[in-house]
Amino acid sequence: xxxxxxxxxAGTALTMTTPLGEMALAQTSxxxxxxxxxxxxxxxxxxxxxxxVEVTAVNDGxxxxxxxxxxxxxELSQVQEAVRAAFLPIDALPITFxxxxxxxxxxxxxxxTGNGDLGGPTSGNWMTNFxxxxxxxxxxxxxxxxxxxxxxxxxxxxxxxxxxxxxAEIMAPAPEWDFWMxxxxxNQAPEGMKSAFQNVRRVFGPVAGDVxxxxxxxxxxxxxxxxxxxxxxxxxxxxxxSSGGGKLMIMSDVTNHPALxxxxxxxxxxxxxxxxxxxxxxxxxxxMAASERAQVAFYHAPFPATGHIAKxxxxxxxxxxxxxxxx
Amino acid sequence: xxxxxxxxxAGTALTMTTPLGEMALAQTSxxxxxxxxxxxxxxxxxxxxxxxVEVTAVNDGxxxxxxxxxxxxxELSQVQEAVRAAFLPIDALPITFxxxxxxxxxxxxxxxTGNGDLGGPTSGNWMTNFxxxxxxxxxxxxxxxxxxxxxxxxxxxxxxxxxxxxxAEIMAPAPEWDFWMxxxxxNQAPEGMKSAFQNVRRVFGPVAGDVxxxxxxxxxxxxxxxxxxxxxxxxxxxxxxSSGGGKLMIMSDVTNHPALxxxxxxxxxxxxxxxxxxxxxxxxxxxMAASERAQVAFYHAPFPATGHIAKxxxxxxxxxxxxxxxx
Numbered sequence: 328x329x330x331x332x333x334x335x336x337a338g339t340a341l342t343m344t345t346p347l348g349e350m351a352l353a354q355t356s357x358x359x360x361x362x363x364x365x366x367x368x369x370x371x372x373x374x375x376x377x378x379x380v381e382v383t384a385v386n387d388g389x390x391x392x393x394x395x396x397x398x399x400x401x402e403l404s405q406v407q408e409a410v411r412a413a414f415l416p417i418d419a420l421p422i423t424f425x426x427x428x429x430x431x432x433x434x435x436x437x438x439x440t441g442n443g444d445l446g447g448p449t450s451g452n453w454m455t456n457f458x459x460x461x462x463x464x465x466x467x468x469x470x471x472x473x474x475x476x477x478x479x480x481x482x483x484x485x486x487x488x489x490x491x492x493x494x495a496e497i498m499a500p501a502p503e504w505d506f507w508m509x510x511x512x513x514n515q516a517p518e519g520m521k522s523a524f525q526n527v528r529r530v531f532g533p534v535a536g537d538v539x540x541x542x543x544x545x546x547x548x549x550x551x552x553x554x555x556x557x558x559x560x561x562x563x564x565x566x567x568x569s570s571g572g573g574k575l576m577i578m579s580d581v582t583n584h585p586a587l588x589x590x591x592x593x594x595x596x597x598x599x600x601x602x603x604x605x606x607x608x609x610x611x612x613x614x615m616a617a618s619e620r621a622q623v624a625f626y627h628a629p630f631p632a633t634g635h636i637a638k639x640x641x642x643x644x645x646x647x648x649x650x651x652x653x654x
Numbered sequence: 655x656x657x658x659x660x661x662x663x664a665g666t667a668l669t670m671t672t673p674l675g676e677m678a679l680a681q682t683s684x685x686x687x688x689x690x691x692x693x694x695x696x697x698x699x700x701x702x703x704x705x706x707v708e709v710t711a712v713n714d715g716x717x718x719x720x721x722x723x724x725x726x727x728x729e730l731s732q733v734q735e736a737v738r739a740a741f742l743p744i745d746a747l748p749i750t751f752x753x754x755x756x757x758x759x760x761x762x763x764x765x766x767t768g769n770g771d772l773g774g775p776t777s778g779n780w781m782t783n784f785x786x787x788x789x790x791x792x793x794x795x796x797x798x799x800x801x802x803x804x805x806x807x808x809x810x811x812x813x814x815x816x817x818x819x820x821x822a823e824i825m826a827p828a829p830e831w832d833f834w835m836x837x838x839x840x841n842q843a844p845e846g847m848k849s850a851f852q853n854v855r856r857v858f859g860p861v862a863g864d865v866x867x868x869x870x871x872x873x874x875x876x877x878x879x880x881x882x883x884x885x886x887x888x889x890x891x892x893x894x895x896s897s898g899g900g901k902l903m904i905m906s907d908v909t910n911h912p913a914l915x916x917x918x919x920x921x922x923x924x925x926x927x928x929x930x931x932x933x934x935x936x937x938x939x940x941x942m943a944a945s946e947r948a949q950v951a952f953y954h955a956p957f958p959a960t961g962h963i964a965k966x967x968x969x970x971x972x973x974x975x976x977x978x979x980x981x
Contacts, residue, residue: 370696414962629976635741649956
């Protein structure tokens with residue numbers, strides 16, 4: 328077997344990607360260290376159409392999250408049981424990162440950018456997968472950001488300061504901007520939160536005057552409407568992509584891993600800054616998706632991170648799409 | 655959008671792949687006709703380890719099966735409801751084809767070969783995906799066949815007679831061989847079945863003396879044990895891949911699409927030659943998978959066609975694996 332397995336512990340680089348320092352988790356993973364094509368995975372992109380809009384899900388790998396301390400309001404044994412029911416590893420949950428690329432005519436829109444070069448050892452492959460999908464960062468016309476956690480924004484700017492999408496208009500939720508760019512709030516924040524404020528400045532500071540701040544319930548790109556989804560962060564935003572008869576609900580972090588939070592929408596992940604508000608948002612959005620039988624995309628669902636929400640006996644269930652070789 | 659959509663009806667080429675003529679279905683599909691990389695899907699292969707054996711699932715596309723007449727013992731409305739619950743197309747079910755490649759040291763074993771160049775317009779990409787995964791057909795040491803339906807054996811030999819795996823030992827289940835190679839049985843078969851008998855001769859005839867006929871409950875390749883799974887066909891075979899502490903139950907066609915037959919194991923697909931026997935086999939194998947929490951692979955499950963079987967309240971449920979960028 329040309330596979331060597333290794334176990335890596337997260338280096339300090341992860342710190343900058345951690346929302347509120349809460350994602351300071353041990354990144355334990357096994358990965359192939361062989362360079363031969365014969366032992367690598369296929370590129371992590373997946374395409375589907377929403378009417379005349381071509382959507383490409385682009386994966387940025389995953390991070391492993393220990394279950395202990397992950398859910399504020401559930402016993403560890405309950406969380407372990409949910410993980411076991413989904414046949415996922417019981418020690419640490421692999422949480423994936425999958426952003427979207429929308430193409431319509433010459434309009435190329437990226438929604439959330441992954442960890443860039445600031446992630447852990449099992450993330451940071453967004454750009455490789457984006458290029459494997461045939462895209463060039465210089466062709467991107469718009470980058471839409473859902474919220475300011477590091478795993479969504481760090482792909483905008485490399486550690487060395489380079490802007491990754493040189494020609495793109497950057498669009499950020501106005502309420503998110505107002506919260507994180509408030510220096511007074513940063514200065515009063517607990518130490519563990521300060522790095523998240525500083526990271527927002529690292530990413531957006533050099534282009535602060537050019538960032539377009541968008542409101543909720545607006546069509547911000549042709550066909551793409553912003554939807555208020557606060558709780559996870561103050562300005563956390565979901566979207567509805569609507570084109571012709573097609574519709575996609577882009578849920579951002581309305582839930583973290585669906586195996587936990589679609590089945591248990593009342594559970595509060597430590598990443599949710601306002602747990603009660605996040606819970607209300609989650610119920611509202613899941614109910615909407617289920618009643619409309621709309622296709623959904625979640626940033627943290629298993630790749631390709633799209634499916635539907637079933638509601639049976641008052642319980643929600645995430646049903647992944649069937650992979651198709653045709654688009 | 656550089657995507658052109660077209661709808662194609664199956665040509666007569668499909669006839670040869672149809673078990674008993676029953677798969678003579680209208681292949682209606684949309685597919686990308688653009689040659690540009692930017693509008694194609696990533697290659698259809700997926701790797702995972704079973705202890706020290708590297709398993710690669712290789713997709714051969716799909717065929718669309720109209721729901722009408724598909725299940726012998728269920729009302730169309732019940733079938734439609736099952737399809738609807740899985741958020742699959744209500745008019746015709748896309749049934750995928752995914753074979754396996756096992757690599758351990760220099761031993762490269764292919765289990766079932768796809769439709770070769772005799773499938774419909776949305777299948778026949780097994781070899782493209784196999785090569786994309788870094789494999790060469792001349793390196794294959796063993797081809798193991800689960801049963802003699804065209805979508806499992808046609809990849810062994812091109813229409814023009816060329817053997818696809820020139821150096822491989824071909825292994826076939828002895829009871830399957832005895833059934834299909836019996837000329838008396840072929841001559842007495844109804845007209846609609848004769849083409850299936852003839853196709854078996856087309857594929858195996860030129861190498862009939864070299865095909866190794868294996869029995870059930872034997873380790874036929876190191877780590878790979880044949881398991882009796884009759885009903886779908888008389889010699890239909892499943893496998894257990896066991897290596898170190900790892901185990902994979904390779905279910906072949908114990909079920910067709912899990913959305914229908916894992917949830918409803920008593921339903922009889924028209925492809926099952928002995929419906930009662932197939933039902934007994936299905937219950938036995940699903941119970942074994944559920945009680946052992948073993949990873950399973952189904953030839954006709956959505957790609958990458960691997961997951962686990964949950965049993966809750968007496969009902970089975972297929973839980974797909976979470977895609978991982980690392981192997």
